Amino acid sequence: KAGVTQTPRYLIKTRGQQVTLSCSPISGHRSVSWYQQTPGQGLQFLFEYFSETQRNKGNFPGRFSGRQFSNSRSEMNVSTLELGDSALYLCASRGGTVTDTQYFGPGTRLTVL
Amino acid sequence: SQQGEEDPQALSIQEGENATMNCSYKTSINNLQWYRQNSGRGLVHLILIRSNEREKHSGRLRVTLDTSKKSSSLLITASRAADTASYFCATDLGNTGNQFYFGTGTSLTVIP
Numbered sequence: 365k366a367g368v369t370q371t372p373r374y375l376i377k378t379r380g381q382q383v384t385l386s387c388s389p390i391s392g393h394r395s396v397s398w399y400q401q402t403p404g405q406g407l408q409f410l411f412e413y414f415s416e417t418q419r420n421k422g423n424f425p426g427r428f429s430g431r432q433f434s435n436s437r438s439e440m441n442v443s444t445l446e447l448g449d450s451a452l453y454l455c456a457s458r459g460g461t462v463t464d465t466q467y468f469g470p471g472t473r474l475t476v477l
Numbered sequence: 478s479q480q481g482e483e484d485p486q487a488l489s490i491q492e493g494e495n496a497t498m499n500c501s502y503k504t505s506i507n508n509l510q511w512y513r514q515n516s517g518r519g520l521v522h523l524i525l526i527r528s529n530e531r532e533k534h535s536g537r538l539r540v541t542l543d544t545s546k547k548s549s550s551l552l553i554t555a556s557r558a559a560d561t562a563s564y565f566c567a568t569d570l571g572n573t574g575n576q577f578y579f580g581t582g583t584s585l586t587v588i589p
Contacts, residue, residue, distance in 0.1 A: 368519075397577065407565065407579035420576040454519060466510065466567070466577065470519040 366391065368457050368469035376475045382443040385472045389436050389457030395419075396438040397466065398430060401452040413438055442474075450476045481566050481580030489586040496553040498583040500566030501546075509542055510567045511551050514582075520565065523551075558589045 369388045377383050389396050397420075398410040409422040413432035430440040436457075442449055452471045458464040481502040490496050500509070508527045512520040526533045526542045526549065533540045539552040553560055563582045 399579075406581050409576055409578060412576060422576070456520075465522050465525050467522060468512070468520040 368455060368467055370453075370455050370469035370472050372472060373470065374473045374475075376477060377445050378477050379445055379447060381445050382441065383445060383474060385440045385442075385453055385455075385474075387438045387440070387455030387457075387469060389438070389455075390467055393457035393459055393467075394436055395458045395464070396432055396436065397456045397458075398438070398440050399454040399456065400424075401454060401471075402448075402450070407454070410440070445476045447476050450474060481568050481578055483564070483566060483580040483583040485583060486581065487584045487586075489588065490556055492556060492558055492587055492589050494556055496556050496560070496585055496587070498551050498564055498585070500549045500551070500580050502549075502566075502568045502578075502580075503547065504568075505544075506568045508569060509540075509549050510577075511538075511540060511549075512565045512567060512579075513562045514565065515562045523564075553585075556585075556587045558587050561585060561587045 371386045395414045397412040399407050401407045410424055411418055411430050412420040416432045427443045432438045452473050454471045455469045456466040458466045481500050484499045506528055508525055510525045511523040513523055514520045524535045524538055524540050526540050528544055537554045542549045563584050565582045566580045567577045569577050
């Protein structure tokens with residue numbers, strides 16, 4: 365099976381712009397989660413989608429949003445970018461039950477100038 | 478605040494030695510997972526241990542879980558230079574199981 369893929373791998377934006385990141389989960393996986401990783405805050409949970417519905421949400425401002433399509437692919441959007449949004453954004457997929465393993469993609473490195 | 482914390486924050490050992498890192502968490506869980514990350518790249522899943530399990534092995538990895546102490550340990554035996562990476566534990570929130578929290582990570586350096 366192909367692993368989790370994320371596009372693009374690298375992105376440079378300026379403050380105030382918006383950005384959309386994409387994640388394709390492992391075939392058959394219905395749950396997709398997004399994480400932000402920064403040196404200062406570590407790995408933080410953004411949100412989880414399951415069957416096109418947001419099932420859980422972390423403590424991030426409304427500028428961070430996401431969605432999931434019927435084929436389980438997911439997108440994450442950040443509007444009005446701030447310098448502090450520079451981070452590695454990781455997507456993870458799993459089957460959807462509490463005991464399923466999460467598998468991560470390689471991440472998208474976002475730099476906000 | 479973080480659900481989990483790893484200890485130590487950094488560990489440096491010689492190739493061939495064993496490496497032990499610990500993870501503590503705050504709330505009840507359904508399962509705990511360990512991951513490895515090389516140089517800011519994606520996370521690689523190492524092992525999952527369920528809350529009703531006490532010990533699990535996978536190759537050179539041994540994971541223990543003590544739910545009474547809310548702690549877990551990861552032992553890497555006969556370490557190799559390729560094991561150099563950051564290691565994270567991830568726990569869910571027992572009530573939902575669908576939201577995962579990562580610890581602060583242990584940076585392991587294996588010196589050849």
